Amino acid sequence: MTKQLKNLHWNFWLIGVLLLSLFFSTPVLTVFLSSVFSSGLGESGIWQHLLDTVLKDYIQNSLWLMIGVAFGSLIIGVSTAWLTSVCEFRGRRIFQWSLLLPLAFPAYIIAYTYTGMLDFAGPVQTALRDVTGWTARDYWFPEIRSIGGAIIMFSLVLYPYVYLLARAAFLEQSTITLEASRSLGKGTWYSFFKVALPMARPAIIAGLSLALMETLADFGTVEYFGISTFTTGIYRTWFGLGDSGAAAQLSSLLLFFVLALLLLERWSRRQSKFYQQSGKKMQSKRIVLSGAHAWAAFFACLLPLLFGFLLPFFQLSIWSWETADEMINKEFFILAYHSLELALITAFLALVVALFMGYGKRLHGNRLMGSLIRMTSLGYAVPGTVIAVGVLIPFTWIDNTIDSFSREVFDYSTGLIFSGTLFALVFAYLVRFLSVSIGTVESALEKIKPSIDDACRSLGTGGFKMLAKVHLPIMRTSLLTALLLVFVDILKELPATLLLRPFNFNTLAVRAYELAADERLQDAASASIMIVLTGILPVLLLSYTISKNKS
Amino acid sequence: MNVKIKNIEQTYLSVNGVSMAYADLKILDNLSMKLKKGEIGCLLGSSGCGKTTLLRSIAGFEKPQQGTISLNDQTLISDGQFIPPEKRGIGLVFQDFALFPHLTIEANISFGLSSLNRSERKQRVNEMLQLIGLEETRQRYPHQLSGGQQQRIALARALAPKPQLLLLDEPFSSLDVELREQLAIDIRNILKQLHISAIMVTHDQNEAFMVADKIGLMRNGQIVQWSTPYDLYHKPQNDYVAGFVGKGSIIPGIIIDDGTVETVLGTLKGHFDMPPYCKTEACHEYMDNIDSYDKHIGEGIRTIESAIDFSIPEPCKKKGCEVSLLIRPDDVIHDDDSSLALEITSKVFKGDEFLYQLKIDDEHHLLCNVPSHHNHALNSKLGIKMDVEHIILLKKQT
Numbered sequence: 008m009t010k011q012l013k014n015l016h017w018n019f020w021l022i023g024v025l026l027l028s029l030f031f032s033t034p035v036l037t038v039f040l041s042s043v044f045s046s047g048l049g050e051s052g053i054w055q056h057l058l059d060t061v062l063k064d065y066i067q068n069s070l071w072l073m074i075g076v077a078f079g080s081l082i083i084g085v086s087t088a089w090l091t092s093v094c095e096f097r098g099r100r101i102f103q104w105s106l107l108l109p110l111a112f113p114a115y116i117i118a119y120t121y122t123g124m125l126d127f128a129g130p131v132q133t134a135l136r137d138v139t140g141w142t143a144r145d146y147w148f149p150e151i152r153s154i155g156g157a158i159i160m161f162s163l164v165l166y167p168y169v170y171l172l173a174r175a176a177f178l179e180q181s182t183i184t185l186e187a188s189r190s191l192g193k194g195t196w197y198s199f200f201k202v203a204l205p206m207a208r209p210a211i212i213a214g215l216s217l218a219l220m221e222t223l224a225d226f227g228t229v230e231y232f233g234i235s236t237f238t239t240g241i242y243r244t245w246f247g248l249g250d251s252g253a254a255a256q257l258s259s260l261l262l263f264f265v266l267a268l269l270l271l272e273r274w275s276r277r278q279s280k281f282y283q284q285s286g287k288k289m290q291s292k293r294i295v296l297s298g299a300h301a302w303a304a305f306f307a308c309l310l311p312l313l314f315g316f317l318l319p320f321f322q323l324s325i326w327s328w329e330t331a332d333e334m335i336n337k338e339f340f341i342l343a344y345h346s347l348e349l350a351l352i353t354a355f356l357a358l359v360v361a362l363f364m365g366y367g368k369r370l371h372g373n374r375l376m377g378s379l380i381r382m383t384s385l386g387y388a389v390p391g392t393v394i395a396v397g398v399l400i401p402f403t404w405i406d407n408t409i410d411s412f413s414r415e416v417f418d419y420s421t422g423l424i425f426s427g428t429l430f431a432l433v434f435a436y437l438v439r440f441l442s443v444s445i446g447t448v449e450s451a452l453e454k455i456k457p458s459i460d461d462a463c464r465s466l467g468t469g470g471f472k473m474l475a476k477v478h479l480p481i482m483r484t485s486l487l488t489a490l491l492l493v494f495v496d497i498l499k500e501l502p503a504t505l506l507l508r509p510f511n512f513n514t515l516a517v518r519a520y521e522l523a524a525d526e527r528l529q530d531a532a533s534a535s536i537m538i539v540l541t542g543i544l545p546v547l548l549l550s551y552t553i554s555k556n557k558s
Numbered sequence: 559m560n561v562k563i564k565n566i567e568q569t570y571l572s573v574n575g576v577s578m579a580y581a582d583l584k585i586l587d588n589l590s591m592k593l594k595k596g597e598i599g600c601l602l603g604s605s606g607c608g609k610t611t612l613l614r615s616i617a618g619f620e621k622p623q624q625g626t627i628s629l630n631d632q633t634l635i636s637d638g639q640f641i642p643p644e645k646r647g648i649g650l651v652f653q654d655f656a657l658f659p660h661l662t663i664e665a666n667i668s669f670g671l672s673s674l675n676r677s678e679r680k681q682r683v684n685e686m687l688q689l690i691g692l693e694e695t696r697q698r699y700p701h702q703l704s705g706g707q708q709q710r711i712a713l714a715r716a717l718a719p720k721p722q723l724l725l726l727d728e729p730f731s732s733l734d735v736e737l738r739e740q741l742a743i744d745i746r747n748i749l750k751q752l753h754i755s756a757i758m759v760t761h762d763q764n765e766a767f768m769v770a771d772k773i774g775l776m777r778n779g780q781i782v783q784w785s786t787p788y789d790l791y792h793k794p795q796n797d798y799v800a801g802f803v804g805k806g807s808i809i810p811g812i813i814i815d816d817g818t819v820e821t822v823l824g825t826l827k828g829h830f831d832m833p834p835y836c837k838t839e840a841c842h843e844y845m846d847n848i849d850s851y852d853k854h855i856g857e858g859i860r861t862i863e864s865a866i867d868f869s870i871p872e873p874c875k876k877k878g879c880e881v882s883l884l885i886r887p888d889d890v891i892h893d894d895d896s897s898l899a900l901e902i903t904s905k906v907f908k909g910d911e912f913l914y915q916l917k918i919d920d921e922h923h924l925l926c927n928v929p930s931h932h933n934h935a936l937n938s939k940l941g942i943k944m945d946v947e948h949i950i951l952l953k954k955q956t
Contacts, residue, residue: 456654458652458653458656459658461619461643461650462650462656462657462658463669464642464643464644465617465643465644465646465649465670466644466669466715466716467644467647467670467672467719468644468672469642469643469644476669477658477660480660481658481659
């Protein structure tokens with residue numbers, strides 16, 4: 008190891024990548040370190056208190072949620088993926104891309120929408136009473152704000168992860184494999200369960216672990232539904248009890264869950280490589296469904312789309328229309344402008360950092376640099392709440408140190424330079440979403456043949472000039488994609504924004520959260536629908552890529 | 559015995575004792591070569607022989623661990639000295655052309671011309687487009703052109719900055735077979751017209767024969783033989799070269815006299831160099847003398863090779879030395895009237911001719927190219943006569 012380090016070519020790029028990745032890893036490192044140290048010190052009894060009282064609930068609830076969401080998103084995701092990739096029925100072409108639309112809904116927004124729809128004064132129960140003539144005491148109505156309700160909400164918006172990867176896996180399976188099974192006298196159902204499904208399993212598990220990571224990272228839904236999980240626990244420990252050490256300890260416990268999912272995902276992706284086949288792809292001969300089968304397939308695809316997107320979207324549109332006079336005002340536009348501006352600037356910063364790392368790897372790639380970049384890309388798995396804790400601890404310490412130093416020497420209070428400003432928020436966004444832009448930039452760079460670099464250098468142009476004259480123009484579409492993806496992710500982000508925003512600074516997501524918390528669900532619609540509408544953009548982009556790949 | 563070739567012209571590109579290894583794997587093994595100005599060299603060899611690595615070392619994309627490379631009296635790499643590719647002034651044509659997809663043809667060709675002003679640049683692009691005969695493509699993008707056109711644009715782009723040396727890495731391999739021949743001839747003509755020194759890498763001997771002035775046959779990171787295409791084919795230095803270049807069959811023979819070998823196909827007469835293992839002790843002494851004599855005159859024109867060509871002196875003949883002969887298909891001529899007729903054991907139709915395999919005895923076969931209207935049945939006898947100009951002797955295989 009030391010010998011390898013000595014042989015490394017320490018150049019500008021490697022040092023730059025090293026510093027950047029260390030910088031962006033500080034929140035996670037902080038969480039681990041401070042949880043280790045504060046448990047040793049035992050500065051307050053809070054951790055012990057948590058351990059005795061709520062920790063069991065946190066773990067139990069998180070596990071139930073994960074089990075439920077796994078079940079729900081697997082059933083919806085795999086069945087729709089199979090139907091749209093292998094069968095042929097009326098509406099398949101539209102379903103194959105529109106089934107992704109629920110991705111545009113952040114879980115907390117769909118939760119607000121359904122709560123508004125299903126509560127006592129909502130349209131569903133009102134209609135029920137109007138039709139039957141019952142009063143409130145005459146009937147029982149299921150409570151959406153429960154763990155079961157949360158499972159349904161998560162499943163409705165997270166199944167597209169499973170759908171996307173399962174569909175790709177089914178399409179990659181050779182027709183011949185399935186035909187071989189059927190030629191050996193096995194029926195379609197048998198072939199599905201014994202051949203197609205096992206071959207697609209790694210991809211399905213990878214998609215599922217992504218969905219579960221999102222479930223664990225969620226704050227808005229569980230908070231609103233009153234379910235105690237890690238994320239709400241961290242929030243309460245930090246704000247309610249003011250104990251950063253205990254919050255860090257909860258965070259690192261949550262990270263262990265995440266790590267398990269992360270390893271599961273990585274492992275599945277590696278496995279799925281073995282299952283990829285060459286040869287003729289599925290597409291050509293689909294199983295044509297007719298009659299009752301075709302209708303069954305149609306509804307199997309329609310229901311998730313209806314409940315995961317069409318219905319809540321329709322409801323949000325109505326509410327924002329009804330509340331427009333009151334809610335769409337100057338204040339709203341300022342709020343929207345703030346959100347969009349912040350998201351755009353941060354997305355641009357993420358792109359610049361990703362370009363530096365990706366290009367450094369292309370020019371002077373070595374194993375150390377590769378691992379550093381991969382380490383930086385792990386941020387997508389870390390829940391926003393955890394990142395917020397990991398950002399606040401060091402920044403508050405730095406701020407207080409500077410402040411006390413300044414007060415001693417200059418008799419002037421500097422206030423909170425980092426933790427109290429947008430700096431902390433932008434930094435947290437970057438930690439969480441850098442992986443999105445790094446991934447896009449890396450795959451775009453990989454598509455440019457190395458001989459292009461050689462050609463450029465042999466014609467006398469290298470380094471940054473080569474990046475500007477050759478790589479950037481070739482990659483411009485991918486760069487815009489990276490910008491868009493990060494932009495939308497930031498716009499949707501709730502927990503880190505909530506914890507780190509400067510005093511009096513609001514975003515669309517926080518506004519929706521605040522109004523919902525005040526039980527003003529209809530009033531929250533205009534902020535929510537803005538988020539969903541921008542969220543549709545990357546989904547459409549993804550759908551476009553899917554349909555383009557096919558032709 | 560070392561054959562010394564005296565330099566009459568100045569060496570332009572010189573590669574000296576270059577070695578390179580990844581971990582324990584030797585890619586280039588103490589390799590040396592020289593190229594004169596205006597010459598087109600070709601590195602020929604099967605995949606993994608190190609030819610591309612050598613090319614990339616000359617270009618500056620690989621850094622050999624040992625050895626020196628210099629071009630036109632400028633050191634490109636030696637101990638502690640390394641000129642990066644963008645400063646070398648060496649043009650490259652890539653296997654996949656590597657045209658910049660986001661730039662027009664005009665912008666592609668003028669990419670390396672940043673030192674010129676606008677009008678000079680424009681003029682240079684015009685010259686280049688004229689040279690390759692693609693003036694009409696100026697405003698198009700690479701993906702709108704055919705493979706053959708892209709190939710010529712890649713050549714024009716590499717030649718536009720007037721490089722000191724042009725390197726071509728398998729330039730025809732991504733083109734249709736029908737296109738390759740014409741482009742190979744075109745490229746040779748263009749390079750000769752501009753008097754450009756060039757090195758091409760290929761695994762295809764036909765391409766090498768068409769384009770090169772000198773071919774270096776590579777194996778295991780070394781150049782086995784560096785000579786003209788004609789000599790590579792007709793005077794292979796060992797059985798690897800003989801086997802790699804062209805087709806042929808090997809038959810046993812016994813040297814009777816200078817220029818005469820007795821074989822199963824009868825007595826063959828032709829030129830050959832007496833192999834070292836067929837020379838007597840006295841001969842080696844003589845050769846050493848002639849070598850020092852040669853040095854003594856110091857005119858540097860007469861070479862040992864030419865000395866052998868004149869005549870083999872008496873002490874050098876060791877009669878009855880057993881050898882193997884390489885018989886090329888073109889050494890065997892079809893003749894229905896010939897008394898020598900062999901059985902056809904297999905035949906391959908190649909359009910303009912048949913390649914027949916003829917049976918000499920159970921162990922030995924002969925290959926023969928015959929114009930394709932001579933369609934003879936399998937297992938029938940084919941009349942042949944031998945027309946061997948260069949007898950290729952290989953060490954008797956045991």
